[in-house]
Structure formats: structure tokens, C-alpha cells
Amino acid sequence: MSNPKTLAFAIMDPPFESARSTTFFRLLEIAAGRGYNLNVFAYEGGVHLSFEQQKAHGNGVHGTDVETEHHPLPKIWVGEIIATAKKNGGAVNWVNCGLCADERGIDKVVEGVRRGGPADFWKLAAASDNSLVIGTR
Template structure:
């Protein structure tokens, strides 16, 4: 039976080291070929928002390409690709109510809309679940 683990994420992008640690954990699991479920709620639903844009840095005189600003949506896509390349899958579900509240319905390919019931289902089907809540 394939190994499946679930993470619930709450932090919005660009705000907390918790997001970085969550990405690191997902990356480890994806490279092992595990099936990884992510249930994003509250601010975390903006993580795969498709309208994130790289920007220049006028203070340092760099254009957008030179600045090479990291975009969380690209990291999510890369994690999905890493999981697939290693025989697993990253299933990313955004809480629908949280999405509507924030107007971030336009997401990258592979991200789907769901409800807290999805988190229950994911946890039920996983060997382990970690909830990373915002303090």
C-alpha cells in the first residue's frame, strides 16, 4: 500500500517560517514518492494563487528578472511535479469558504476546491497527519 501523509496549512504566503518548514516537509515526502495531501485553510489558500507576480526592486535598481522573486505558487507546482516524478501525487485542496472570503479562486493547475470534510477524508486515509496552525 502506498504511503500517504496529510498536512493542513493555515499561514498565508510570505508571512511565516512555518510555510517554509511545511514546504520542506512536503518536499521530503514528495521525493520519497509518497502520496501527499495538503488541506489549505484560512490565509494558506493564497499560496497557490495564480495571480502572484514577480516584481522589480527599485531600491536596488533591479528589474523583475534580476530580482528573481520567489513565488509560492511556483513552489507548489514544483512540489506537484516532484511527487509525480517519484511515483506519488500531491493533492492540494483549498478550503472553498476561505478562498471566497479572500477572492483567490484563480489557482494554478492541480489545485482543487474543497471543504473541511476533505481534511477528515484525507486524514482518515493517511498513515499520519500534521496540522500546522497559525499561532
């Protein structure tokens, strides 16, 4: 793509709690498939999305093992979004709020995610063609 768009997103929802994080990933997947550049600022609970130590599990109530349960892990989706964007000529600049990560003990994240601060969202938005803030309330 000769002149790809750059879009910024802010997300504060953790995984496994709200449909907002699912819709957020759906938006990223579409944009990454188009080869857009993506600037992501994850803050508050949103820093959990890229937490490297997420683990799949079985479900004793349903009697399923890990393989059968095939539990979705957002950390994998983060990696796939980054890979999809790269494959299509785009790039993902994913910033986790460092304060938010420290508060929650999020000290290990997947490759391609870096630490930053709230001012980074302003920088990311200023460097983008458009922005979407997915607010929790």
C-alpha cells in the same frame, strides 16, 4: 515505490509572512522526493499559496529588476511539489478551503489544486498514514 506512504498536512499560513510556510514546503519537498502521496488541506490564508495570479517583481529600493530580484513565488513551488511527487511515483491531492478562498477572492489557482471544505481535511487525514497540522497559534 511498491507501498508508498500517504501523509496529510494542514496549513493556514499565507506566503511571505511566516517561516511556517517555508518549513511546510520543505517538508512537502522531502516527502514528494520519496514518492509519498501527499494530502494537503490549505485553509484561511493558506489558500493564497496556490493563487495563480502571484507575480514576480523588481525592487525599486534595491534598484533591481524582475530578473535580478528573482522573486520566489509559492504558486511555482506548489506546481513543482506536484511534479516531483508524480516523477517519483506519488501524487498530490491539494484541497483549498472554498469558503476561505471566496472570502479572499482566490478564484484562480494553479493546476492540480481543487476546492473543498473543512470536512475534506477529515477525509484526507482518515485516508492517510499520518497527519501534521501546522497551526498558526
